[in-house]
Amino acid sequence: MSRTRFTQSLLWAFLLSLAMLFAVMVAGVAAAPPEPGACADVQTLSANSTIEPAAPAFTQVSWVKFSVQKDARYRLDVSDAAALKLALTNGCSADGPTVALHNGLLEFTATQDGALYLQVRRDGLASAGLDSYKVTLSPLAPHRANTAPLADVPQDVLRRATDFLEQLRGSDLAPEWKDARINPDALIFYRPDIQAAAYYEFNVEKPGDNGWVPAGYIELSTGSHDYPVTSWNTSGESPAQEVANTAPLGAKLTEYYRLGMHNYAVEYEEPTALGILAASTDPLTLGGLPDKLALEGIPDKAQELVTDGIDDSGKLTTEGPAQFPLPAQTGWDSWATLKADYGDVYDPLLRSLKSRVGASWELDKNLQQYGESLLKGDERTIHGLADQTLNSIEITGPGADATLLKQELLGTQAAPEGIKLTVLDEPAAGNQDMTFQVTMSYAGGKVEVLKYRIVNQADLAYGKVFMPMVGRSTNRQQVSAASTAAPLAPRAPDGSWGPWRYWWVPGNPGGIVYNQFPAGSWPNTSSCWSGCGATAWAMVFAYFDIYKSWDWWLYRQNGSVSGANVVAPWVMDTGVRNMTWEIRNYMGTFCSGSGGATYFTRMIDAYKYVQPRAQSGWQMKTRYDPTGLCWFGACNGARDLARGAIQGGIPAILGENNHFPMAYGFAEQTRQSCFLWWCSTDYNRWFWVNQGWGGSGNAWISEGDVKFGGTFQ
Numbered sequence: 001m002s003r004t005r006f007t008q009s010l011l012w013a014f015l016l017s018l019a020m021l022f023a024v025m026v027a028g029v030a031a032a033p034p035e036p037g038a039c040a041d042v043q044t045l046s047a048n049s050t051i052e053p054a055a056p057a058f059t060q061v062s063w064v065k066f067s068v069q070k071d072a073r074y075r076l077d078v079s080d081a082a083a084l085k086l087a088l089t090n091g092c093s094a095d096g097p098t099v100a101l102h103n104g105l106l107e108f109t110a111t112q113d114g115a116l117y118l119q120v121r122r123d124g125l126a127s128a129g130l131d132s133y134k135v136t137l138s139p140l141a142p143h144r145a146n147t148a149p150l151a152d153v154p155q156d157v158l159r160r161a162t163d164f165l166e167q168l169r170g171s172d173l174a175p176e177w178k179d180a181r182i183n184p185d186a187l188i189f190y191r192p193d194i195q196a197a198a199y200y201e202f203n204v205e206k207p208g209d210n211g212w213v214p215a216g217y218i219e220l221s222t223g224s225h226d227y228p229v230t231s232w233n234t235s236g237e238s239p240a241q242e243v244a245n246t247a248p249l250g251a252k253l254t255e256y257y258r259l260g261m262h263n264y265a266v267e268y269e270e271p272t273a274l275g276i277l278a279a280s281t282d283p284l285t286l287g288g289l290p291d292k293l294a295l296e297g298i299p300d301k302a303q304e305l306v307t308d309g310i311d312d313s314g315k316l317t318t319e320g321p322a323q324f325p326l327p328a329q330t331g332w333d334s335w336a337t338l339k340a341d342y343g344d345v346y347d348p349l350l351r352s353l354k355s356r357v358g359a360s361w362e363l364d365k366n367l368q369q370y371g372e373s374l375l376k377g378d379e380r381t382i383h384g385l386a387d388q389t390l391n392s393i394e395i396t397g398p399g400a401d402a403t404l405l406k407q408e409l410l411g412t413q414a415a416p417e418g419i420k421l422t423v424l425d426e427p428a429a430g431n432q433d434m435t436f437q438v439t440m441s442y443a444g445g446k447v448e449v450l451k452y453r454i455v456n457q458a459d460l461a462y463g464k465v466f467m468p469m470v471g472r473s474t475n476r477q478q479v480s481a482a483s484t485a486a487p488l489a490p491r492a493p494d495g496s497w498g499p500w501r502y503w504w505v506p507g508n509p510g511g512i513v514y515n516q517f518p519a520g521s522w523p524n525t526s527s528c529w530s531g532c533g534a535t536a537w538a539m540v541f542a543y544f545d546i547y548k549s550w551d552w553w554l555y556r557q558n559g560s561v562s563g564a565n566v567v568a569p570w571v572m573d574t575g576v577r578n579m580t581w582e583i584r585n586y587m588g589t590f591c592s593g594s595g596g597a598t599y600f601t602r603m604i605d606a607y608k609y610v611q612p613r614a615q616s617g618w619q620m621k622t623r624y625d626p627t628g629l630c631w632f633g634a635c636n637g638a639r640d641l642a643r644g645a646i647q648g649g650i651p652a653i654l655g656e657n658n659h660f661p662m663a664y665g666f667a668e669q670t671r672q673s674c675f676l677w678w679c680s681t682d683y684n685r686w687f688w689v690n691q692g693w694g695g696s697g698n699a700w701i702s703e704g705d706v707k708f709g710g711t712f713q
Helices: 003-031 155-168 239-244 335-345 347-370 457-461 532-547 574-586 600-610 636-647
Strands: 049-051 061-068 073-078 084-089 105-110 114-122 135-140 147-149 181-191 194-208 211-221 229-233 252-260 263-271 276-279 284-286 292-294 306-311 316-319 328-330 372-374 379-383 390-396 405-411 416-423 435-442 447-454 501-504 590-592 595-597 619-624 652-655 662-675 678-690 699-702 708-712
Touching: 073 084, 073 114, 155 181, 155 194, 155 211, 155 229, 155 379, 181 211, 194 239, 211 239, 239 252, 239 263, 239 284, 292 335, 306 600, 328 590, 335 347, 347 447, 347 662, 372 662, 390 405, 390 416, 501 636, 532 574, 532 595, 532 600, 532 652, 532 662, 532 708, 574 600, 600 619, 600 652, 600 708, 619 636, 636 652, 636 662, 636 678, 636 708
Parallel strands: 181 252, 372 447
Antiparallel strands: 049 135, 061 114, 073 105, 073 135, 084 114, 105 276, 147 181, 181 194, 194 211, 211 229, 229 699, 252 263, 263 276, 263 284, 292 328, 306 316, 306 619, 379 416, 390 435, 405 416, 435 447, 501 662, 590 595, 619 708, 652 662, 652 708, 662 678, 678 699
16 A cells, blocks of 8 residues: 555544544434523423413523414413513523512513413522412403594494584583594593493593694593593593503503592503513503592481581681591502402492582483473574584474474584474374484484474473482472472573582693602601692692781791791692691501502691681681581582682682592583473582692592582681
8 A cells, every 4th residue: 555545544534534433423412411591391381271380490490482473462370480580482592581479470472483481480488498380371352442433432422422422512511622623543541440431531622723723522421420521621631641641652551440539550561572462550640649548337317517617716616516537548459450359449439429429310210211301482502423424403393393392403404513403383282192202323324313392381280300410419309299389499591500600729720830749858758649639738738828928827937936027838849848748747647559648537627737727717617528528519518618618719628538629610500401391500619720630630520529519717
């Protein structure tokens, strides 16, 4: 063999040996134990199932893999989560983006198809005794709708919204609504104890330079759980819009809740780097979450009101029944718990509210069932439902006889907008057959039927019942059917609401822009917000300093007791904070969750702020239901105290369950409605309030929700 060939053979042998050695090394690496976190031993989890892996080694990471579908919602639930560190990833690596689980839970919506991995790690010594854990993946139903085109809004709700706008259109109380319309989409609010939509919020718009611009809102309930109209405003943002403004960038608002007169919450999801929208465990709120109450032992019946008073003599007086034990108030430990327990915890409040609104809905039911009774000279203008194309109007029945009823079409035959009806004559006494119905047909197949009956004036002289209507007084006065002496209330010929009567406190109390301030901000040394009760009194005292002439001030420089007399500021500053904090401490405001709560019984103690600063000629008064339930209109006296103050030219404080705004406007109107041979007087009464939210949220609120009244003069 030549030297060259021998050398080549040795080279080939060397290369072969090297290759064999490399193969052995590779095989050895493949057979080596997996490193922690290298995605070994992955458990696979399918939707709607549970797996129970063994607990990971002390320093090791376990993985659970599952697949998701675009736009589907899921709930990931891990038991014994307190002993584990949990994070969701899109791969078997701890280096990529993660989404943490909160107390072992995560609800999310997938934005794409794919696989996700749950990373499970022991949480140090706390999990040393953990043998196993369970992971459950549950599909969730899609979010309930939060908006609806007007065509999909329940017909009776849309009719109320349409009529409310038309009643106020061009009036002194709503000049902004002269040419207004209702936005084509309504917002849906839920309540935790009601599965279906509980409220609809209609945004009102008016013509602007570049199309339609916001002009307030109308909020209505869907049934007898609340007043037919619950809140409204002719300017500014709606509650939903205000909450939406606080949402994190990119958040998707999912479900809206109305929890009380001043309490709104909105659930939302936030985008993540994993391609999912993670649901927040805490909602966005307006007015905060209501307190959790313990109402055991409080009677479910109307009670006499308590009136507390004090004047410059320093003598504190209390009139009324003995106090009931104050209900314990605490914050909720979670939003999920509030939703689950809402119906049970607030059951007495919800039932008392239903008792106050019952007459309103009973009247509405009777008018729908029997039809409204009309007299000679009565007029009715019926507009087509908001944002709906009205195709035709048909009037049928014996009462539609041309000698009895005049019909005037609004709009044109090709594009009808509504109809005006005028009763020309009356049937003979005792004639019960002069009924007619108005059938309004809309594009898309919607049909609306409104019933009426033309009656003789003499027939209405027998048997009368007076019942309240929308958001109004709940007094019910019944007159014997055998009595003929009781006169009918004055009737507007067109059957509409009578003229508005309204009272405003002089000046601009709404321009006093005070707010609560959070824990940790001077001088708040508590663990919660400073509280709305103290803010309300601070605004009232500031109003007197700004607008009343006297030789002494309730506000002193920097909010001190001994500082120089100066006019109270219009906006929050250090001095206003000092004033508010001093008032808060006098009233015993306490922390209920993150909110500052004050009992009705302690609101009078704001006098302790006044005494060292004021001279002679002042008095303070509060009035409230000791149960806080206001069964069957028991709280009308509290409303009357506040109304009387406003009519006398001074602001008042209103109180609901957990909020105290300052009221400085009051409006009312009346209307008489009849069905069959029964008539009702309806009261439309509202307070205009400065919420004490830094100028936001000011609106008209129903007088029926007032449980507390407070005045200083």
